[in-house]
Amino acid sequence: MQKLSLHRFSEFVCLTSAEVQAIERLSVDRLHLKRHDTLRSQGDPVRDVYLLVEGWVGSCVDVATGTRQMVKVHLPGDLLGTPSITVRAAADTLVALKRTTVEVIPVTALAELFMSMPRVAAGLYLTSLKERVFLMDRLTSVARTNAVQRLAAFLVSIHERLLLAGLEGPQFDLPLSQIELADVIGITPVHANRTWAQLERTGLVRRSGKTVSLVDIEGLRDLGAVPDRRFERLREWSALGTDKSPWQADRSVAPGSTRA
């Protein structure tokens, strides 16, 4: 995990070594955060984005009324804070959910990379589109399913992403407090507690401390009405561009493939 994970750059486009090196040169600093530290607050000026090397970071939108919504839980390999580069003041607050390390990437450096390497640019674009699908599904989950279903869907989604990052088996550590979990699935902390108890009673999940074990993933997927999204690398975007070296560009990445 000390090696930079370039998930978000290479998930749709296979990169050449020159491209990988260019990405690795983007960083101007490395930051270490402890749990609850704020990387950037909503309203702050936006000069940088961040590559999450290690740890978990939540992206939270604060509401005038005092509550907040965690619109994304970022895992290692994610590129953080990019949506805010389109606005004057950061749209969200980035907060560490556990001990975390990030690389700091100036927006100017990201822009230069984007304009000079078309295939990296395509990767960034497709990743952003994928995030939109993710947000669409989160919005649907919160708007149209009850608390137990949302929790089930969230656990499946996190587990799926951890599998892509190398996790094996149905068990993982969930560093979120119930307060933070409530922020994610759009309920109150008190109800998050009751919802956990209710979900455990179904027998589909077990938890002990911070450790979560998914007993019946298909059952959870059904309960949470998790849509079956099969993301894939697209020939159109890899086969074009200025680069002359050959690359394979057809392998599909199907997180929900246990289902098919």
Place this chain on the structure above:
Amino acid sequence: MQKLSLHRFSEFVCLTSAEVQAIERLSVDRLHLKRHDTLRSQGDPVRDVYLLVEGWVGSCVDVATGTRQMVKVHLPGDLLGTPSITVRAAADTLVALKRTTVEVIPVTALAELFMSMPRVAAGLYLTSLKERVFLMDRLTSVARTNAVQRLAAFLVSIHERLLLAGLEGPQFDLPLSQIELADVIGITPVHANRTWAQLERTGLVRRSGKTVSLVDIEGLRDLGAVPDRRFERLREWSALGTDKSPWQADRSVAPGSTRA
């Protein structure tokens, strides 16, 4: 309105005439839809995206349980269906909310344009990031505010976008049925009716038939806890790239600027 509106291409990057021409050459077909026609269904193969020339189109995610969530209401100038190009089967259903005209753009053509014109690519990327901010705010609205607040926020948001498209004044036509409105703000149709009545009782809005009149926009903005997002064109992305002609690249676009 017969002229193509290129909102989504030019909102962050000022385009040269060569770039505009390349975009206009993308379309291979023009489709006319009447209200309730489906442009593309969730699960369909994704070969094209669509440029909305005239009309309104809803992007809906269906839930296994039978309900659906309209995750975006598209207005003229919007580029539709792009998030789905990252998945095997379309993530959403695109349905006409009134009489509508779209240009059909093959994904391959979009990819070629992206790989050959860096500044257009930057525009597409930034627009996609902006849509993520939009979705983050929608998610927050649905998760953290009540039905009246969501309706207020939705009306303000649509009005703001119509202003950018040339509308003048606080009045506009809302072609959505209450069923569709319920799909948008994440409630049931019956409750949408009561919510409209409740919002009208505040005196902040009036409606007669399909026509909506925002009596107190600031009041609605406060009620709906609408965040103040100021989108802006970024020097970083315009000033780079292969093009040699000069362009102004500093004008900010501030939809919510009445507030400041």
Place this chain on the structure above:
DNA sequence: CGGAAATTTGAAATCGCTCAATGATAGTGG
């Protein structure tokens, strides 16, 4: 060990949903 934060539980209130029925409107074909 001590204090702060997080978890858990109870009880009452509220918001939105469901079921059900009636009225209004608009599109269609004769």
Place this chain on the structure above:
DNA sequence: CCACTATCATTGAGCGATTTCAAATTTCCG
């Protein structure tokens, strides 16, 4: 142009999910 029909809007009543307020217990961290 009108009648017919399907869709949409509206209202009532009861129910259920989630929130709110409050307090007790446990866990975590310095």
